[in-house]
Amino acid sequence: MKNYIKLLVFGLMNIVMVAGCSNDDKSSDKPLEPEKIEPVSVEKTNSTKIYMHYMPWFETKESSTDKKWGYHWTMANKNPDNVGANGRREIASYYYPLIGPYHSGDKNVIENHLLLMKYAGIDGVLIDWYGTYDVNDYRMVKENTEQLIDMLDEVGLEYAIVYEDRFLTNVVNAGKAISVTGAAKTDLAYVQKNYFSDANYIKINGKPLLMNFGPIVLQTPAEWTNVFNTLTEKPTFLTLWDQSIEAGANASGEYAWVYKNSTYLTNFYTNTKPKLNITMGAAYPGFKDFYVEGGGGGAIGWTIEHNNGTTLDETLSLAKNAAVDYLQLITWNDFGEGTMFEPTVEFGYSYIEKVKAFAGVKNTENVFSDISRLYELRVQKKGNIEIQKKLDQAFNYFVSMQTAKAKQLLSEIK
Numbered sequence: 001m002k003n004y005i006k007l008l009v010f011g012l013m014n015i016v017m018v019a020g021c022s023n024d025d026k027s028s029d030k031p032l033e034p035e036k037i038e039p040v041s042v043e044k045t046n047s048t049k050i051y052m053h054y055m056p057w058f059e060t061k062e063s064s065t066d067k068k069w070g071y072h073w074t075m076a077n078k079n080p081d082n083v084g085a086n087g088r089r090e091i092a093s094y095y096y097p098l099i100g101p102y103h104s105g106d107k108n109v110i111e112n113h114l115l116l117m118k119y120a121g122i123d124g125v126l127i128d129w130y131g132t133y134d135v136n137d138y139r140m141v142k143e144n145t146e147q148l149i150d151m152l153d154e155v156g157l158e159y160a161i162v163y164e165d166r167f168l169t170n171v172v173n174a175g176k177a178i179s180v181t182g183a184a185k186t187d188l189a190y191v192q193k194n195y196f197s198d199a200n201y202i203k204i205n206g207k208p209l210l211m212n213f214g215p216i217v218l219q220t221p222a223e224w225t226n227v228f229n230t231l232t233e234k235p236t237f238l239t240l241w242d243q244s245i246e247a248g249a250n251a252s253g254e255y256a257w258v259y260k261n262s263t264y265l266t267n268f269y270t271n272t273k274p275k276l277n278i279t280m281g282a283a284y285p286g287f288k289d290f291y292v293e294g295g296g297g298g299a300i301g302w303t304i305e306h307n308n309g310t311t312l313d314e315t316l317s318l319a320k321n322a323a324v325d326y327l328q329l330i331t332w333n334d335f336g337e338g339t340m341f342e343p344t345v346e347f348g349y350s351y352i353e354k355v356k357a358f359a360g361v362k363n364t365e366n367v368f369s370d371i372s373r374l375y376e377l378r379v380q381k382k383g384n385i386e387i388q389k390k391l392d393q394a395f396n397y398f399v400s401m402q403t404a405k406a407k408q409l410l411s412e413i414k
Contacts, residue, residue: 034393037400039156044121045360048324051202051280052117052341053162053331054125056104056144057137063103064140071137072336073101075294088345092294093335098343099375104144107151112375113332114148114155115398116343119367120352121359124158124202126211126328130167131187135174138167153200155399160202160209161191166216180217184227192231203236204252204278204326210235211255211280214243221248238280241268253278258287258330258339260302262314269322281324283315283358284331285351288338296336306338309350316358329355343368367403373410374398387413 059070061081069080075092080101082090091101102109117125127145130138152159168180177183188210195201196208203209218224224247228234236252238244244251253276256268265282273279286306291297304311319327333342341351349368374394381387390409397406 034389034396037396037402039154039399040401041156042118042121042359042401043362045362046121046358048319048359049123049326050121050329050355050359051124051126051158051160051326052122052329053128053334054113054148055128055331055333056148057128057141058102058104058144058333059137059140060101060103063105069101070140071296075290075296075336077295091335092290092296094288094290094338095335095340095347096345097333097335097340098345098348098372105140105147107147108375108378110148110151111378111395112371113342114151114157115371115374115395116349116352116368117332118155118157118399119361119363119371120355121361122157122329122355124160124200125152125332126160126162128164128213129161129191130164131171131183132190133171133174133176133183133187135167135171135176138171149195149198153198158200158202159195159198160211161195162211162213163187163191164213164216165218166214168217181223181226184218185230188227189230192233196233196235205236207233207236209238211238212240212247214240215246219246221246221250224248224250236278238278241272244276253280255280255326255328256282258282258284258304261304262311262318265315265318269318269324273322273324278326279324280326280328281319281322282328282330283312283319284329284339285309285312285341285347286338290336290338294336300337306347309347309354312351312354316354320358343372363401363403365403367398367407370403370407370410371398374406377410377413381413 057072061067061069064070073080073091078090078092080089080091088096089101099109099112127148129145130141132142149159165184168183171177171183172180177186201208218227228250237247237250238253238255239247239251241254241256244254254272256265287304289300292299329341331339333340341355343349343352352368374391377391390413394406394409397409
């Protein structure tokens with residue numbers, strides 16, 4: 001009888017323990033944390049380093065402190081709150097982003113952009129950067145830049161800064177700095193401290209790459225020497241084409257840009273490239289600015305038609321024939337000037353498909369639409385923690401080149 005009671009008690013204890021475990025399981029019935037996977041590089045046959053010029057300057061009503069759409073969507077006379085019969089917002093561009101107008105600091109947008117670039121065979125991002133001062137929208141650009149940088153190493157892409165010295169005069173006029181060289185010293189000291197030391201910051205000849213869109217304000221070698229004297233490590237410094245004379249011995253080389261027609265590229269490769277230690281080529285899909293129509297300033301005065309992709313084909317071919325070691329794609333998202341590689345309603349994924357072919361990406365599987373699907377689900381399921389965790393896992397599969405797993409996971413989410 002005692003043995004029977006002991007067995008009965010033991011059985012009841014087991015039931016309680018099992019029930020307790022079950023309750024614990026229910027209380028911890030939380031979404032599984034996504035498996036963290038290190039990024040895997042895209043395999044490609046073209047050894048050219050391919051970089052994308054990137055504008056981190058877009059704001060939406062939700063992201064801005066004054067609850068207004070940013071200038072680069074509106075210019076002077078467009079209102080994205082106006083939605084047409086086609087469902088598109090009114091923006092200051094002839095072209096419309098496939099994901100619609102966005103905030104550059106939105107992590108879902110950054111995720112979408114960087115994954116598309118990765119699978120197109122792009123090695124890194126060249127970030128258009130206005131400095132550190134809280135003048136006009138420069139602070140917003142800096143904050144958006146750092147949101148971008150935070151995700152770059154997760155995706156497995158490099159980056160470098162393209163410094164806009166043209167805004168230094170505005171900083172001085174706003175009373176934020178005593179001189180333009182003083183402001184530049186502050187900016188570049190920040191770049192050195194916060195960016196140069198990153199493992200995924202682009203290095204050329206063992207030194208961090210720094211590019212300048214100009215020079216525009218600092219136009220003498222003495223000024224650049226003064227600015228660089230505050231740095232413990234002199235960068236590999238590239239100016240805009242035909243402008244390195246203004247930086248003198250501080251310049252390591254030059255990079256090409258978009259201008260009027262492809263003969264300027266041909267001339268740069270034929271006549272300037274042989275004289276430079278470092279040359280960065282350029283490729284672009286076209287140029288059609290919106291400034292006059294958007295009330296954003298005077299006309300640039302010239303247009304380069306997109307020609308159904310043949311302009312991009314031509315500029316990529318010129319870069320290939322010139323055997324450049326480094327190529328800058330102009331640009332990911334300057335919608336105001338119509339130079340965007342970012343997928344649009346008008347051109348779809350065709351431009352990044354061409355880059356993918358140029359890069360010789362070995363994985364020929366088409367995943368661009370699946371990456372867009374990831375973005376759509378991020379937006380649609382914004383408040384659903386469980387689904388967002390699954391989407392985090394899909395992102396991790398994408399960065400580690402496990403596309404079949406990523407696609408399967410996306411297909412399971414309704």
